[in-house]
Structures are given as structure tokens and as C-alpha cells.
Amino acid sequence: MDEQERANQAAIARKRQAELAARGVRVVSVTWVDNSGVTRVKAVPIDRLDHAAQWGIGASPVFDSFLFNDFVITGRHAPGAVGDLRLHPDLDRITVLAAQPGWAWAPADRYDQEGVAHPLDQRTLARTATAKLAEAGFTARAAFEVEWAISEPGEEFRPAVSGPAYGHARLVARSDYLRDIVAALADQHVSVDQIHPEYAAGQFEISVAAGDPVFAADSTVLVRETIRAVSAHHDLRVSFAPKVLADGVGNGGHVHLSLWRNERNLFANGDGPCGLTREAAEFTGGILRRLPALLAVGAPSAGSCLRLVPSHWAGAFVAWGPENREAALRLVTGPAGSRSWAANLEVKCFDQSANPYLAMAGLIFAGLSGMDEQAELPDPVDVDPATLSEEERAKRGITALPGSLTEAADAFLADKRLCAGFGLPLATTIADLRRAEAEHFADASPEEIASAQRWVY
Numbered sequence: 001m002d003e004q005e006r007a008n009q010a011a012i013a014r015k016r017q018a019e020l021a022a023r024g025v026r027v028v029s030v031t032w033v034d035n036s037g038v039t040r041v042k043a044v045p046i047d048r049l050d051h052a053a054q055w056g057i058g059a060s061p062v063f064d065s066f067l068f069n070d071f072v073i074t075g076r077h078a079p080g081a082v083g084d085l086r087l088h089p090d091l092d093r094i095t096v097l098a099a100q101p102g103w104a105w106a107p108a109d110r111y112d113q114e115g116v117a118h119p120l121d122q123r124t125l126a127r128t129a130t131a132k133l134a135e136a137g138f139t140a141r142a143a144f145e146v147e148w149a150i151s152e153p154g155e156e157f158r159p160a161v162s163g164p165a166y167g168h169a170r171l172v173a174r175s176d177y178l179r180d181i182v183a184a185l186a187d188q189h190v191s192v193d194q195i196h197p198e199y200a201a202g203q204f205e206i207s208v209a210a211g212d213p214v215f216a217a218d219s220t221v222l223v224r225e226t227i228r229a230v231s232a233h234h235d236l237r238v239s240f241a242p243k244v245l246a247d248g249v250g251n252g253g254h255v256h257l258s259l260w261r262n263e264r265n266l267f268a269n270g271d272g273p274c275g276l277t278r279e280a281a282e283f284t285g286g287i288l289r290r291l292p293a294l295l296a297v298g299a300p301s302a303g304s305c306l307r308l309v310p311s312h313w314a315g316a317f318v319a320w321g322p323e324n325r326e327a328a329l330r331l332v333t334g335p336a337g338s339r340s341w342a343a344n345l346e347v348k349c350f351d352q353s354a355n356p357y358l359a360m361a362g363l364i365f366a367g368l369s370g371m372d373e374q375a376e377l378p379d380p381v382d383v384d385p386a387t388l389s390e391e392e393r394a395k396r397g398i399t400a401l402p403g404s405l406t407e408a409a410d411a412f413l414a415d416k417r418l419c420a421g422f423g424l425p426l427a428t429t430i431a432d433l434r435r436a437e438a439e440h441f442a443d444a445s446p447e448e449i450a451s452a453q454r455w456v457y
């Protein structure tokens with residue numbers, strides 16, 4: 001960010017400032033997501049937006065070393081309390097918040113004091129990964145599904161709606177609430193695909209339209225914070241944690257991803273298995289073989305490990321298959337006639353304790369590596385792998401995903417291509433955080449983990 005760029009940003013911000021003030025905006029929250037998946041924020045009054053756009057908002061680099069509970073780890077590359085970074089609001093994504101009157105929101109890119117992009121900035125990394133994909137001649141379209149559970153206020157989880165899974169009764173009981181969410185998102189130009197009551201107690205799900213990877217990661221932050229704000233208006237507490245209760249079905253954060261070249265969706269109408277093109281098959285193969293490592297960014301919390309159990313629709317096995325909800329990678333083909341635009345890969349094993357920018361970057365680097373390596377895709381799996389015998393699973397090359405954060409951290413650090421993509425300072429900090437979280441919960445019961453993380457994300 002040189003002098004000219006700073007001046008440009010200030011000029012754009014001054015224009016936006018006037019529009020936003022005319023729409024009643026008094027304060028702008030500027031968010032980033034830390035390596036433990038927590039959305040952090042600083043806010044400025046609207047008349048300081050130009051200053052923030054030009055010079056950034058000061059924020060310590062120590063947030064890169066935060067655990068889910070705000071403890072700070074020390075590590076080889078983990079930043080400490082010395083130094084300063086600048087949060088630069090992305091003025092292209094600034095959004096008036098419908099459920100927080102007088103507020104607008106923008107995602108931040110973090111720079112150092114010299115105007116150089118911070119090497120551990122997760123949003124910058126997602127943008128770099130997307131640019132690498134473009135250099136290789138591809139674009140990606142992505143979206144995160146959001147599952148959440150509503151509770152009566154208080155520390156305990158007391159589901160704030162009853163009725164059967166997917167039951168219309170739940171929708172009727174909370175129809176004002178759900179309408180307010182859809183309306184707020186529409187006012188914020190987030191295009192909602194669908195909303196419904198989910199399986200677990202008090203659980204709902206919303207899905208939104210796909211876009212480029214950084215857009216998708218920004219959108220999922222905006223969607224969750226909007227749900228949180230609407231929930232507050234309805235006196236509800238909301239949990240996006242992977243495991244709200246120690247037993248039962250968790251909250252996923254499934255990622256939908258498709259690969260495109262020249263306006264063509266490479267996940268459909270190809271000569272490969274299930275209509276995949278060679279590029280999409282290799283891309284998928286690169287992700288599949290790296291799933292244990294990718295958990296370090298996609299399912300990165302102690303709660304994630306509780307969630308990833310077989311026969312809970314979480315995708316606990318390294319396998320892929322068309323419309324298979326028990327495979328970590330589900331190929332969503334879409335109905336006949338829609339496939340050229342609808343077919344995509346659903347990464348089911350990811351959840352919302354993930355930093356969505358890191359999750360996107362990890363998937364893209366893994367997919368690109370798969371194309372470099374011409375990764376082979378094993379045969380698709382069309383049953384719940386848990387119903388196969390161990391021998392049968394071994395024969396088909398199906399393994400269980402790692403059950404611990406330490407295993408995921410080790411697999412992540414052992415993957416040279418992922419580490420090269422992330423850069424060593426960020427990769428080692430991520431691994432150090434996962435190990436520290438594992439150690440923190442070394443003697444904890446599932447109930448203790450669920451209650452410690454229930455209200456964090």
C-alpha cells in the first residue's frame with residue numbers, strides 16, 4: 001500500500017462515507033477472523049472511515065496467537081504483544097447492517113506499518129490462493145453452509161424451539177425469527193438459497209449463493225454475525241460450535257466448491273468418473289489425499305474432533321461419492337439439466353470453528369497440488385463407510401479422519417505443498433495453536449469440551 005493507493009482508498013471512502021451517513025450509519029465494524037476461528041473486531045465512527053481506509057486501524061499482531069479462549073500461545077513464529085498492524089477495511093464489501101441499526105460492516109485486510117501485507121493475514125492468503133488458481137487458468141465458485149442452534153439465554157444449552165427434525169412445527173414456532181434473518185440478509189444483498197430446521201435440538205440451516213472464494217468467506221462471516229444480531233433481538237442465544245452438546249449431531253460448516261475454466265464448470269459433463277473432467281478429478285484427488293492435513297484449518301477445534309464421528313452426516317471418512325453424506329467429500333451433481341452450473345464438491349468434514357479464509361486457501365492449494373501431481377481419484381463410494389467391514393474399507397482405501405488435533409497438525413506440517421502455500425510462519429503458528437488446544441483439553445471430557453466452546457464461535 002503506497003502513498004498513491006492510500007490516497008485512492010481515502011477518496012473512495014469519502015464517497016462511501018456520505019452515502020452511508022445518509023443511510024443512517026454511525027459506526028463501522030471492521031472484522032478479521034483469527035487462526036482459532038473467532039471473529040475479532042475494531043470499530044470506527046463513520047466520519048473516520050476515510051482515515052481508516054488511508055491509514056488502517058491499529059491492531060496487535062498478538063491476535064494471531066490467540067486460542068479459542070483468548071489465551072495467548074508462544075511459538076516459533078507466533079506473534080506476541082510487541083508491534084502493530086493496520087486493519088484496512090475492504091471498501092468494496094462494506095455493508096449496512098440490517099439487524100444493527102446505525103452500523104455498517106467491512107472485512108479487513110491486515111498490513112504492517114510500512115504498508116506491506118501482513119504475512120499471516122488469512123484474508124490476504126485466501127486472495128493469494130485465488131490468484132494462484134487464476135494463474136493456472138481456473139476460477140472457483142464457493143459457498144459455506146451455516147448450521148446453528150438456538151437456545152434460551154444462559155450458560156446451559158436449552159433449545160429455544162421444539163419439534164421434529166426438519167419439522168414444519170419448528171418453522172411455525174420460529175417463523176418471525178427466520179423471516180427476520182432472511183429479510184436482513186436480503187437487505188444486505190446476501191442471496192439466500194434456502195433455510196430450514198435441521199436435525200439436532202434447536203438447530204437450523206441456511207445456504208447462500210456461491211461466489212469467488214474470498215467473497216464466500218466474507219459472506220459466511222456476515223451471515224453468522226447477522227444471525228447473531230437477529231437472535232439477540234429475539235432474546236435467543238446462538239451457537240455455531242461444531243458440537244453444541246457432547247452427544248447428538250453437530251453444526252457443520254460444509255464448503256461447496258466448483259472449478260471453472262472459460263465459463264465452464266469442470267465438475268460436470270466430463271469424461272471422468274461421475275461426469276468429472278480430468279482437471280476436476282485431479283483437483284478433488286488433491287483435496288481427498290490431504291484431508292487429514294486440511295482438518296488443521298477446516299475442523300480445527302477440540303469440538304471438531306467430537307463432531308467427526310461416523311453416521312452423524314459429518315463426513316468422518318476419507319472418501320468421496322456422489323450424494324454420499326457420510327463421505328468427507330460429497331459430489332453434488334444436481335438434477336439432470338442443471339449440472340453444467342450446479343455440480344460441485346461439498347466438503348462435509350469442515351465446521352464453523354474454521355477460519356473461513358484459511359479453509360478456502362487450504363482447499364485451493366490442495367486442489368492445485370492435486371492437478372500438479374495428477375492425483376488419482378479412487379473409486380467413488382456409494383454406501384456409508386461405517387457399514388463396511390474394516391477389511392472392505394482397507395480394500396477400498398477408505399480411512400477414518402484423524403481423531404485428534406495433534407494428528408491433524410502433524411499432517412499439515414508434513415505437507416510441503418500446503419506449508420509452501422501458507423508460508424512457514426503461518427503454517428507453524430496454526431500447528432502450534434492446534435497442539436496447544438489439544439493440550440488444553442488433554443484431560444477434558446466431551447461434555448467439558450462442548451460447554452467450553454459452545455458460545456465461542
Ligand code: GLU
Binds near residue numbers: 250253307313314325
Ligand atoms: N449437521 C451435520 C454436520 O454436522 C450435517 C447435516 C447435513 O447433512 O446437512 O455436518
Ligand code: MG
Binds near residue numbers: 147198205
Ligand atoms: Mg445441514
